[in-house]
Amino acid sequence: MSKLSESLKSGKFVITSEVGPPKGINIEPCLEETKHFGEKVTAINVTDIQSAVMRVGSLATCIKLKERGYEPIMQVVCRDRNRLSLQSELLNAAVFGIENVLCLTGDHQSLGDHPQSKGVFDLDAVQLIATAKRLMEGKDLSGNKLNGNPNFFLGGVVSPGLDPSELQIMKMEKKVQAGAQFIQTQAIYELDKFCQFMDKVKHLNIPILAGIIILKSVGMAKFMNENIAGVYVPEPLIKEMKETKDKQAKGVEIAARIIREIKPYCQGIHIMPLGWGHLVPEIIKQAGL
Numbered sequence: 001m002s003k004l005s006e007s008l009k010s011g012k013f014v015i016t017s018e019v020g021p022p023k024g025i026n027i028e029p030c031l032e033e034t035k036h037f038g039e040k041v042t043a044i045n046v047t048d049i050q051s052a053v054m055r056v057g058s059l060a061t062c063i064k065l066k067e068r069g070y071e072p073i074m075q076v077v078c079r080d081r082n083r084l085s086l087q088s089e090l091l092n093a094a095v096f097g098i099e100n101v102l103c104l105t106g107d108h109q110s111l112g113d114h115p116q117s118k119g120v121f122d123l124d125a126v127q128l129i130a131t132a133k134r135l136m137e138g139k140d141l142s143g144n145k146l147n148g149n150p151n152f153f154l155g156g157v158v159s160p161g162l163d164p165s166e167l168q169i170m171k172m173e174k175k176v177q178a179g180a181q182f183i184q185t186q187a188i189y190e191l192d193k194f195c196q197f198m199d200k201v202k203h204l205n206i207p208i209l210a211g212i213i214i215l216k217s218v219g220m221a222k223f224m225n226e227n228i229a230g231v232y233v234p235e236p237l238i239k240e241m242k243e244t245k246d247k248q249a250k251g252v253e254i255a256a257r258i259i260r261e262i263k264p265y266c267q268g269i270h271i272m273p274l275g276w277g278h279l280v281p282e283i284i285k286q287a288g289l
Helices: 003-009 028-036 058-067 083-095 125-136 165-178 191-200 218-227 235-243 247-265 277-286
Strands: 014-019 043-046 072-077 100-104 153-158 182-187 208-213 268-272
Touching (some): 003 014, 014 028, 028 058, 043 058, 058 072, 072 083, 083 125, 125 153, 125 165, 153 165, 165 191, 182 268, 208 247, 218 235, 235 247, 247 277
Parallel strands (some): 014 043, 014 268, 043 072, 100 153, 153 182, 182 208
């Protein structure tokens, strides 16, 4: 059983963070960033060709993290692989002892740096979760028996800020029915909307890690408002960023404040530092975790 699974099942408030693999084989800076996390986080999420920008894959980075004693959460997106390759990738992860798997459909390739590439989307995130669960039960999608079963702790994602919320709840219900054992959310800035959403999904009885993205600038806030579905940075927070002289300090303060306010409503947080991994310990400290 993974440490992430054990921690959530024990009722411990869990902290996870994230790294993005590089564009090229110099993976050391990515691995060095995790040193800032130390024992403050239970597991480290590794993105899978994030934003459809070509880079080193999640599996290779997860293996390297595991070699260094960290517990990885491997992201797997459906965009780039058919069901044969997806099942094989999941088995590859299991061979290396990787148990935590976060299943996503993936950003459309037109948004990335190879817009001419062909998307696969043979399965969606719900079907991928169901596929991983089936592998755990000893059979592939065609019903063929496996010689040795993987053991995964399966996760899915949800966007509490995306309207209509009923559609997000429906998708979340399908992911739980398919076999998801934990949920990770998109970045949270609208606290009231998040708390209302959490109240509506209590019946699912599944641990939820609230997503925290460190605000770096006014430009970043406006970009997310205009381009990332389900993420909206309220005007008062943008005003705070405009008026501060120390963007890093203000970004940390806002992240910690959000964590303190949403902590009673979730089972953990997932901090997405986007290259500012050195700030994660201070966020945790200021949040009182």
